[in-house]
Amino acid sequence: MPLTLTLEPAVTPALRDGLLDLWTDVSNAGGAVGYVPPVTREEIRPALVQHFAAMADGRVKLLVGHDEEGRVAATAFLTFNTHHLMTHWLWLYTVMVHPRHQGKGWGRDLLRAAADTARAMDGIEAIRLTCRGGLGLERFYEACGYKEVGRIPGAIRVAPGDDREDVIMLLPLV
Secondary structure (H helix, E strand, O other): OOOOOEEOOOOOOHHHHHHHHHHHHHOOOOOOOOOOOOOOOHHHHHHHHHHHHHHHHOOOOOOOEEOOOEEEHHHEEEOOOOOOOOOOOOEEEEEEEEEHHHHOHHHHHHHHHHHHHOOOOOOOOOEEEEEEEEOOOHHHHHOOEEEEEEEEEEEEEEEEEEEEEEEEEEEEEO
């Protein structure tokens, strides 16, 4: 069964709870989405509230995927630049596929939908994202058309003595 993707769904309690569950499960499975396991929904909630506030202000668009049972299974946040010299590209943040669905191609589907969404936006010429080094994520993004354009050594401190590279990736859309 394919992933059902929706751009800018209504923010309901069910969506909120589904996003919190997804983010918690991905984090606790070792996913590099801003947290280190173990983490709880309550620790993640403030970051999700920030995303919702940015969505309400029109600075962020949510792309969400539901599985065949209607559960939130994937997500990405497309974030516009506010600096007037950088409005021709946007950021892709908090890209997640639930661990039980990884390996089905849903990550590629999610990134393809994000690129299609960005291409349809007036003036957007590229998508930029960063990922945590040391996990092989850059290979996945490269397979989806992104190019590595930089690395910042030690930019991400996962734990004392465990610093990782921040890998900068770019997908040209034109």
